[in-house]
Amino acid sequence: MTNETKLLQAVQQLADKDVAPFDLQIDRQAKLPNGLFQKIVDLGLLRAKIPKEYGGLDVSAQTAGKIVNILAKANASVGVMLEGHYKSCDQLAKYGTDAAKKRYFAWGAQAILGFSNTEPEGGSDPSKHQSYAVEKDGRWIINGDKVMITNGTLAQVYSVNVKTGPDEYSVFIVDKGMPGFSFGYVEKFIGLRGIPCGEVVMNQIEVGPENMLGKRGQGLEIANNAHDDARYLMGAVLTGIQERALDIAKNYAAKRKSGNTLLKDMQVTQYKISKIATNKELTRLVYEEAARRKDAGLPYMEQSAMAKCFGSQAAVESCDLTLHIMGDYGYSAEFSPEHLVRDARAMEIAEGTIEKMYTEISNAEMADVPSQEVARKQADLTDLDQILPLLEAA
Numbered sequence: 001m002t003n004e005t006k007l008l009q010a011v012q013q014l015a016d017k018d019v020a021p022f023d024l025q026i027d028r029q030a031k032l033p034n035g036l037f038q039k040i041v042d043l044g045l046l047r048a049k050i051p052k053e054y055g056g057l058d059v060s061a062q063t064a065g066k067i068v069n070i071l072a073k074a075n076a077s078v079g080v081m082l083e084g085h086y087k088s089c090d091q092l093a094k095y096g097t098d099a100a101k102k103r104y105f106a107w108g109a110q111a112i113l114g115f116s117n118t119e120p121e122g123g124s125d126p127s128k129h130q131s132y133a134v135e136k137d138g139r140w141i142i143n144g145d146k147v148m149i150t151n152g153t154l155a156q157v158y159s160v161n162v163k164t165g166p167d168e169y170s171v172f173i174v175d176k177g178m179p180g181f182s183f184g185y186v187e188k189f190i191g192l193r194g195i196p197c198g199e200v201v202m203n204q205i206e207v208g209p210e211n212m213l214g215k216r217g218q219g220l221e222i223a224n225n226a227h228d229d230a231r232y233l234m235g236a237v238l239t240g241i242q243e244r245a246l247d248i249a250k251n252y253a254a255k256r257k258s259g260n261t262l263l264k265d266m267q268v269t270q271y272k273i274s275k276i277a278t279n280k281e282l283t284r285l286v287y288e289e290a291a292r293r294k295d296a297g298l299p300y301m302e303q304s305a306m307a308k309c310f311g312s313q314a315a316v317e318s319c320d321l322t323l324h325i326m327g328d329y330g331y332s333a334e335f336s337p338e339h340l341v342r343d344a345r346a347m348e349i350a351e352g353t354i355e356k357m358y359t360e361i362s363n364a365e366m367a368d369v370p371s372q373e374v375a376r377k378q379a380d381l382t383d384l385d386q387i388l389p390l391l392e393a394a
């Protein structure tokens, strides 16, 4: 048995024993059960995306997706907690200085890392951001507010994307032990209630150049990379949510009768179950393809955006269909479907809204289509000779 298979078996056991039985409790109490976080640490799951030379397991994107998927089926908040941590580890691994990796990957094996882009003035449009860093004697002084950070207040280390010039963005790592660092408001979100989503306030935080991720001015590129890494993992979460919705729908439809007919034997229920199953499977296929491409060193931005964009809308639909199959029980907070809808809904917004995904997917598709002007220049006379008579005849 490979190490990966052993790890995934242990994750499945954790999900079955320590997460799934507490699913409703997590939503109601808006926190993880006592001791669960330590069990996740003990299993090495926070080290999973840390490179081996810094003490991590360095699992592939495909394995990271499976870990997140298994846990998200048991409870979406737990999956999203690791999604946020893994995407942040990926940016530190890719862009961090050796000093920052040594320091913060040691934390990251025990504590969550967060990535923060969004500000009170806006998430989709970074030009509205107010946070900034100024250089002083070779060091950086950072000021500003970052909001709606997944794991915000739970994480101890944050990558923050701030302005270092009027049109220039750079990413720095700050940690909760630094003078000038404090936590602010924690959102009262309607879903994913097991983990906090909160604010980091930076008041004259001073960091050295070793705490810069990448180069000065690389902020937007790094933020986009973080999105790509988050979005395929969100596909894994959304697959898990839909696997759960499908199980609930099937069990209910197999037992509940209307008159003498089981719901499963009615075509209207069969339509719903087939829709949930197809939604779930398509979400899985596209997130796994994004992860496979990442592992193979191929571009994966477009597939990641598709996994999040299609997956979030599919999951909202699937969970709502499950809710509907259960009728009045589905609408009750005593059962899981209503919070599955709320959990899935978050992912139509977080890590870029679905509207932003449409633009990004379309831009990726259009990238290899020359503009009209270039096309005209590229077209040789023979082509034009063939095309013009056709146009005139039309």
Ligand SMILES: Cc1cc2nc3c(=O)[nH]c(=O)nc-3n(C[C@H](O)[C@H](O)[C@H](O)COP(=O)(O)OP(=O)(O)OC[C@H]3O[C@@H](n4cnc5c(N)ncnc54)[C@H](O)[C@@H]3O)c2cc1C
Binding pocket: 084, 115, 116, 117, 118, 121, 122, 123, 124, 125, 147, 148, 149, 150, 151, 189, 192, 197, 346, 347, 349, 350, 351, 352, 353, 354, 355, 356
């Ligand atoms: C559960 C959750 C977790 C999150 N975690 C993080 C995190 O870890 N780190 C982080 O930095 N942020 C995080 N966010 C914030 C999230 O990334 C932003 O909410 C998101 O980017 C949208 O920004 P906004 O809410 O400011 O909406 P706005 O940018 O103000 O947009 C408002 C609406 O207008 C639409 N819109 C805006 N511009 C356009 C356009 N050009 N074309 C078409 N429509 C447009 C949007 O789609 C949206 O519907 C999280 C949010 C949620 C809900």
